[in-house]
Amino acid sequence: MKWTENAWKEIEGIYTSVTEMPFNQELMSGTLSLDRFRFYMQQDGVYLAEFSRALALIAARCFNHPYTLDFIRFAERAVVVERSLHEGYFRQFNVTGDAEASPTCHNYTQFLLTKASLDQVEVAMAAVLPCFWIYKKVGDHIYQYQDGKNNPYQDWIDTYAGEEFGLLVEKAIEICDDVASRCSDLQREQMTKAFVMASRLEWMFWDSAYQLEKWPI
């Protein structure tokens, strides 16, 4: 069995819970409050700045030149394409930049940067995979079940349900399977652990936006 098939089984419950959480249900129906979406967008801006650095670090640490180029493309997309989605919404909903990271956003980005800089590169690749894969699945899920009428969040949905993003996700999955096939059982276990932790943090990221999470002190 491929590593990614096994890894997905481990997070099946988390993924189902992600699709059922109020943030995504309301995003799908278009009823999500602007406050919550604004909070999400602002935190996602902070997230993307750090996430692209993690991807660039992985690119630099790859042993294989095609993979270096793939991760450079992923990092570029995180900055350029996602930024344009953000900028559109920032203008439309009067979101201002320069937010301070929320506790969950801080937790997630620091986890990814630590994995990308200190762990074996294969483990770092597994840690960033949920960001691609869960977003694709959630995008497709919402696209399939929404009624598609006047949803203010349609651009967000179309970005992640789109074909271009799908190809990127397939590539990220393929790379993880290839590197995992040359790892020891112990290394594969570490990859799975990182994949599961990042998936929990994805869940928490949406939840923290719904709760408009604040630092307790």
Ligand SMILES: Cc1ncc(C[n+]2csc(CCO)c2C)c(N)n1
């Ligand atoms: C918390 C959070 N997780 C994942 C994504 C989705 N995403 C952001 S950059 C990128 C890869 C681009 O190469 C993907 C899939 C997001 N926006 N916010």
